[in-house]
Amino acid sequence: MSSDLKLDDVEVILETNLPLPLFKRGKVRDLYDLGDKLLVVSTDRISAFDSVLPNGIPYKGEALNRLSVYWFNETRDVVPNHIVSVIDPRTVLVRKAKPIKIEFIVRGYLYGSAWGKYKDGKDICGIRLPPGLRKADKLPEPIFTPTTKAEVGHDVELTRRDVAEMIGRDMAEEVEEICIKIYETASRKAERNGIIIADTKFEFGIVDGELILIDELLTPDSSRFWPIDRYEPGRDQVSFDKQYVRDYLISTGWNREPPAPRLPKYVVIETSKKYIEAYERLTGRKFR
Ligand SMILES: Nc1ncnc2c1ncn2[C@@H]1O[C@H](COP(=O)(O)OP(=O)(O)OP(=O)(O)O)[C@@H](O)[C@H]1O
Numbered sequence: 243m244s245s246d247l248k249l250d251d252v253e254v255i256l257e258t259n260l261p262l263p264l265f266k267r268g269k270v271r272d273l274y275d276l277g278d279k280l281l282v283v284s285t286d287r288i289s290a291f292d293s294v295l296p297n298g299i300p301y302k303g304e305a306l307n308r309l310s311v312y313w314f315n316e317t318r319d320v321v322p323n324h325i326v327s328v329i330d331p332r333t334v335l336v337r338k339a340k341p342i343k344i345e346f347i348v349r350g351y352l353y354g355s356a357w358g359k360y361k362d363g364k365d366i367c368g369i370r371l372p373p374g375l376r377k378a379d380k381l382p383e384p385i386f387t388p389t390t391k392a393e394v395g396h397d398v399e400l401t402r403r404d405v406a407e408m409i410g411r412d413m414a415e416e417v418e419e420i421c422i423k424i425y426e427t428a429s430r431k432a433e434r435n436g437i438i439i440a441d442t443k444f445e446f447g448i449v450d451g452e453l454i455l456i457d458e459l460l461t462p463d464s465s466r467f468w469p470i471d472r473y474e475p476g477r478d479q480v481s482f483d484k485q486y487v488r489d490y491l492i493s494t495g496w497n498r499e500p501p502a503p504r505l506p507k508y509v510v511i512e513t514s515k516k517y518i519e520a521y522e523r524l525t526g527r528k529f530r
């Protein structure tokens with residue numbers, strides 16, 4: 243961890259207001275419309291339980307953007323992506339795509355909503371897993387568990403057949419193959435750096451009929467990252483993702499309706515450290 247990095251009283255960027263037409267303000271990113279391209283600024287906003295929290299997390303936007311850029315580079319031989327150029331540490335110029343309204347999730351471990359379903363004896367996206375698995379166990383092989391990308395309300399699980407009906411069978415097969423391949427390649431790389439990628443989410447879009455990866459890639463916001471040396475199946479896992487923030491929010495008794503409570507300083511700083519550490523461990527590079 244970069245001991246030279248000051249996390250106290252760092253200016254955070256919660257919202258940008260560039261003199262450009264706004265394309266969309268997501269929960270984390272501000273996107274500006276440049277015709278066939280978009281300027282994507284990753285802010286320091288953090289969301290949990292579908293609400294954007296009042297606090298910013300120092301360096302979060304940078305960590306997310308730099309990690310995404312790293313992985314987009316690592317995976318460009320598997321699938322083309324939206325990156326055109328890196329403008330600054332939190333900003334990229336990308337190809338504007340028509341987003342496919344599906345969250346393409348790959349899981350290598352049994353956790354989160356998938357564990358919840360399994361525990362209740364249910365299939366996950368039409369997949370039946372073998373009996374006797376514990377929470378956080380490694381799966382016999384990675385599984386593809388797409389969901390809808392709901393504008394409002396909760397995401398709904400999709401089976402292979404659902405995806406094929408939405409985007410056609412050929413593209414559905416292609417996307418699944420790409421997702422599994424990237425998950426496997428990235429997982430091997432991450433494991434060498436002491437990190438388990440328990441699961442991760444991909445977004446795809448179409449540009450001129452071509453399928454490309456968009457949004458973010460293999461970041462703590464889109465993935466569950468676990469330090470290998472703390473991995474212990476059968477219980478909740480220590481992680482580099484937002485679980486720390488979620489746990490704090492749960493401890494406050496917040497009813498999960500906006501507005502979300504303000505995070506105390508120690509939670510903000512711990513969270514910032516987690517994002518920076520995820521970047522450093524996965525890339526093997528110093529953050530600064
Ligand atoms: N190359 C691209 N072309 C078009 N849209 C993109 C591209 N890359 C990302 N997006 C979209 O921009 C948004 C990114 O912003 P952010 O991640 O903050 O939003 P979000 O709150 O996670 O997303 P959403 O509002 O869709 O749930 C997402 O809606 C994503 O689908």
Ligand SMILES: [Mg+2]
Pocket residue numbers: 268270457
């Ligand atoms: Mg997003």
